[in-house]
Amino acid sequence: MKNAPSIDDQVEMYRKMIACRRVEEAFGTLSKEGRTRGPIHRCDGQEAVGIGATAMLTDEDYITSTHRGHAHYIGKGVDIYGISAEILGRKTGLCGGRAGHMLIADPAKGMIGGNAIVGAGIPAATGMALSNQILKNGRVAMTLFGDGSSQTGIWHESMNMAALWKLPVVFVLEHNEYGLTVHSDRQGSTKDISERAASYGIPTEIVDGNDALAVYRAVSTMVERARRGEGPGFVECKTYRWEGFSTSDMGGYQDPEVIAEWKKRDPIKIAYDQLVGEVGAEKLDQIERDTSADVRDAIERALADPLPEFEICNYTAPYSGEVH
Amino acid sequence: MKNAPSIDDQVEMYRKMIACRRVEEAFGTLSKEGRTRGPIHRCDGQEAVGIGATAMLTDEDYITSTHRGHAHYIGKGVDIYGISAEILGRKTGLCGGRAGHMLIADPAKGMIGGNAIVGAGIPAATGMALSNQILKNGRVAMTLFGDGSSQTGIWHESMNMAALWKLPVVFVLEHNEYGLTVHSDRQGSTKDISERAASYGIPTEIVDGNDALAVYRAVSTMVERARRGEGPGFVECKTYRWEGFSTSDMGGYQDPEVIAEWKKRDPIKIAYDQLVGEVGAEKLDQIERDTSADVRDAIERALADPLPEFEICNYTAPYSGEVH
């Protein structure tokens, strides 16, 4: 089938979804135990978007992410030990503990980066696509962003320039129905945000965001177009946020029945069902066990790591010459 | 006909268009003679938009304008002597010479106001509509803005909130094909910007912006809806800029043939043709002579007025108590 991943790719996506789920659960627990600094923005139940959307990219391609980026990082191939150590503020973290849980980046993997200014990843990826176009390097930039961030002005400015200049950028909307605590119906006047993107002349597609395969297919069509120089694409992935805005969320505004309905459509279960006929339950179960153990080991290792020592940053000093 | 102005209203619109044209011509000349401070942003040929769109408003309704606002001011009933004295920086100007040619306001007439930050009038009117809705005062807010300003992020944020909250605001796009020196085709990816507004669920209409009657009809439908509490409307008025971006424009990028084509569709001529059967050439010619004389007198009076004397502004002082 056109734009379908190979079985090996699908298995790898499955493995990454398992890894991500274990990360979310582990940090949920650590946070409850007071062993993280600041809240954790979990993405349990949304793994298919970040992992399905990035699976066809190379390390040369760029992605920009958000405050809720674990699946994006893992999808892009960033090391889970490095991520975990960074979330925990360790010296061994990907950014030496300077960035923290919302701002992780791994330039070597083209993941630059997490962003806690809502919407800011959108023009960032658009600018990377501009670089790509000028350098004619065949790279694609992708930005993953939320329904809430789609109401920011930079969303509009970015859509317009991407469409106008046919930039190689792919917009992946992770529509989880909430922007912090307010339902998307009360944040935006348009149910399907991709309708707005279409009004810029950008090709759009709406997919089941809990089906990694569907996400992969739609996104890879857009990635291929972009790589061929045909301009941007926009994929709206419909999903749902299971675990509240963050671990500091006091709740009370999401309907437990709706959550329960969505949990029945667990993206990992959907991926399992799609694969089990091809590769068998045994292999999938083995992957689950191995991956879970790997994640547990990585996080334990990170927890044992030291905190960083402070050094003043010299290159931001306000005086030149002798004084730093 | 529904939403058609009365003949008297139409005659008044004709008078205001003549007045505006004389203002534009006079300031064009004054600027060339070095008798204005800073460039003048002329709106010759676009008068039908500002005057047609505001003719059904009362002094209680609000409008926000741009750097190219003469027709908007005059349409809203602002005094031409006060406008001229302000453009000339006189003590007798509407704002005592403090505001100047781009920032004129007349709160008593609901005109607040000119704005030289492109796009800034759009959320301003949206905020006024929010006030109106909360106060339930039945007032409507209108913003007149350009094709260039439609690419700013605040355009999008404003459309969304206006639609989401059904605010009593009417968006009037004065599409003159240029944002400063760049053609709209190279500033935006969507030919009819109202298509984008429609994607927010806002009712839209595209009209001939050189036909004041057509502008009036479309806009008054939206104003009535807004006043009834049915939410915002968007009217895209297609027109063209005859005289360059401003009097300091060095030109060279607009096609003289296109200008000539548009000049054949002079909004004043169109209004004349629509009215002459009803009221006769004599009356229209008389109006033209009288109005031209009025404008000439007003500007001459303003030219003879003194410049203001400086006084420090106390209420913006940074220290409290004894020091100001």
Place this chain on the structure above:
Amino acid sequence: MAKLRYAEALNIALREEMTRDPSVFLFGEDIGTYGGVFKVSKGLLEEFGDQRVRDTPISEQALTAMAVSAAMTGTRPVLEIMYADFLPLSLDALVNQASIYEYIWKEKVQMPFVLRTQGGGGAGAGAQHSKALDVLVAHIPGLQVVAPVTPADARGLLKAAIRDPRPVIFLEHKLLYNMRGEVDLDSEGLVEIGKARTVQPGTDVSIFATSKMVIDAEKAAELLAKDGISAEVIDLRSLRPLDLGAIKASIAKTNHAVVVNEGWRFCGYAAELSATIMDHAFDELDAPVERVTLPDMPIPYSETLEASVLPNAEKIAAAAKKTLA
């Protein structure tokens, strides 16, 4: 007298003013159903309805512009911007709109709006959610900028801000919300904008501090007292207009000054305090004013790193000793 949390005192002030004046309304992200991420507007949606307590989309730029124009047209908006780090998004509406209208339109308009936000570090919120950025707004003519530290001042200044005919930027701090203090709910409790508060009198050195730094300055004064140094701690409360009289009076007594602000040092608010003192009290000074601020670098996330950059009691005490040396 009630012992209230800072967040509760703010909540009460909002309720009191909304009850008193139907033209007051609140808007901002997550302030309605959820009651605000710091719970300052808790219960107000239920009490005043969704016209006057409005959850908004994430659109700080237009929201701020709308606060300005709504204030010009008959209402008194109170806008919550969740983090001071997002003030750049509000800045065009502040510096190019709110700042200029009253003057350029010859006093024919006024803009009674309040922009509430909270800044500052110490919560591990990282480089994009920990900044003070107070100088960005304190620089702007036509704005008033206040930063209460006690619950009583929080209530009193918020009420005064809402009643003021001109824009007020109301700066809170994420570490203050849970601090408790006495609030006299039987009195109106209004606090005049532009008046500093003497936290503790002293004779050797004046410590002028803003926002949460006042707490650290108090602790520094305790440390200094152990070494026999008598520090006068002044909570400036109002960053603009600044209570120059209080500053001059204190320096006239102590002849030594330390200024403490949680923003960056270079071109930060502490620079203005230092320059103001130079302008108005140079002859009274026995030593240069010491600035205690964030160093000029991004705020790191990890606990060890963040603690190293934030001003604290030890750094303030050291600066006081330096100026006395």
Place this chain on the structure above:
Amino acid sequence: MAKLRYAEALNIALREEMTRDPSVFLFGEDIGTYGGVFKVSKGLLEEFGDQRVRDTPISEQALTAMAVSAAMTGTRPVLEIMYADFLPLSLDALVNQASIYEYIWKEKVQMPFVLRTQGGGGAGAGAQHSKALDVLVAHIPGLQVVAPVTPADARGLLKAAIRDPRPVIFLEHKLLYNMRGEVDLDSEGLVEIGKARTVQPGTDVSIFATSKMVIDAEKAAELLAKDGISAEVIDLRSLRPLDLGAIKASIAKTNHAVVVNEGWRFCGYAAELSATIMDHAFDELDAPVERVTLPDMPIPYSETLEASVLPNAEKIAAAAKKTLA
């Protein structure tokens, strides 16, 4: 040696750097077909094509964010923001993005972009088109901020800025574009960022000025000379990093300082200069530093009014006399 207009010198610098390095590209409003509203990019679209010289929509906020990220990914963008008054729209990309990435990402990225803009009054452009706002960017760690006054410095600093691995905010002034000066086109002419320039040596008082104010300071020095006062005029050129060595050396000679900046006074750039001098040269000062700035109010339009608020040679000379009194 050629006698060139400031705008021409900038144009040459852009052409030289675009020729030298194919990763340099220009974007901004009206910079292509029209060559920029101040004609700085004249002829470059024709020479380098529309990929590398791009007219943009009016979208300052996203454009600045795009400059930051493009710079991280292999190109060297030079973005023109038409008026410094629009810097608030760029500010999130500067303070929350460009400022932090290199540090928080452990030096794994760099951002070699230049944001060119022009500020300042004197052209009757009104409250929204006349401001300096230089302090907004000078406050931000991770940015460099330069403001050349002569055509030679305009060329030399722009070339240095484009080659620099870190962000540079390049501040021009609308009244400088037509000023002429010698430029040696036979040499590279690079000017190091962070070095002040002594415009004229003197012994009685040091005048430190930024951007177009340097011209006024020179005139002030002439006025002062008539009264037998020898003023040393220093063009700071680089607002961040600031050449503290040059400041200290000059004050060591004169023991008196006047600082001149076209922004507002309160929390403005002149406040930092005053505070910096207090920090580093208090003992050398015989009198408080005098600040010459805009008063704290909006910039009015009419000629009589605008002229009253702008700093000028007379005000600078008066401040110098005051500090010597």
